[in-house]
Amino acid sequence: xxxxxxxxxxxxxxxxxxxxxxxxxxxxxxxxxxxxxxxxxxxxxxxxxxxxxxxxxxxxxxxxxxxxxxxxxxxxxxxxxxxxxxxxxxxxxxxxxxxxxxxxxxxxxxxxxxxxxxxxxxxxxxxxxxxxxxxxxxxxxxxxxxxxxxxxxxxxxxxxxxxxxxxxxxxxxxxxxxxxxxxxxxxxxxxxxxxxxxxxxxxxxxx
Numbered sequence: 001x002x003x004x005x006x007x008x009x010x011x012x013x014x015x016x017x018x019x020x021x022x023x024x025x026x027x028x029x030x031x032x033x034x035x036x037x038x039x040x041x042x043x044x045x046x047x048x049x050x051x052x053x054x055x056x057x058x059x060x061x062x063x064x065x066x067x068x069x070x071x072x073x074x075x076x077x078x079x080x081x082x083x084x085x086x087x088x089x090x091x092x093x094x095x096x097x098x099x100x101x102x103x104x105x106x107x108x109x110x111x112x113x114x115x116x117x118x119x120x121x122x123x124x125x126x127x128x129x130x131x132x133x134x135x136x137x138x139x140x141x142x143x144x145x146x147x148x149x150x151x152x153x154x155x156x157x158x159x160x161x162x163x164x165x166x167x168x169x170x171x172x173x174x175x176x177x178x179x180x181x182x183x184x185x186x187x188x189x190x191x192x193x194x195x196x197x198x199x200x201x202x203x204x205x206x207x
Contacts, residue, residue: 095148
């Protein structure tokens with residue numbers, strides 16, 4: 001039995017069942033979640049295995065910390081890996097892919113924060129998430145579309161990078177990907193004094 005299967009009181013799917021039922025009922029399914037051939041229907045059916053929990057802003061009367069909706073670490077990894085399968089899907093417009101994956105990764109980050117996931121688990125999850133934001137910059141540059149704003153993407157990149165770099169110092173290493181992400185942080189902050197000071201404080205081997 002895998003780790004996810006023995007976690008009690010948590011969601012073992014990429015999307016909680018109540019959300020699946022609600023979004024199907026209300027016609028709130030994303031294009032990537034719909035049964036093929038039903039895209040034009042007013043109330044299309046979903047493919048359960050394609051459903052991924054969407055991001056929800058905390059609001060009055062909403063319990064985003066409900067244990068039944070929080071995904072444990074193994075399921076979060078499964079979710080991100082599935083989202084990357086969409087990133088590499090042929091014959092899909094990039095702006096559709098970005099809009100969907102960006103939102104679902106934001107929900108993953110929300111689950112990480114609410115559960116206070118730390119240590120190597122947090123590192124491995126954040127490394128995967130940052131790579132998507134960097135890929136988006138490579139694909140889109142400074143081009144603004146209805147789904148992609150480079151400023152917002154940069155903001156999320158910086159938030160994840162700073163947390164990731166902090167974890168590298170908190171968790172005993174070595175960390176096999178640290179040099180890669182330290183480099184990404186420097187490139188995202190060229191000319192920034194605090195980034196330069198951070199670099200100078202790094203161990204000689206990392207520098």
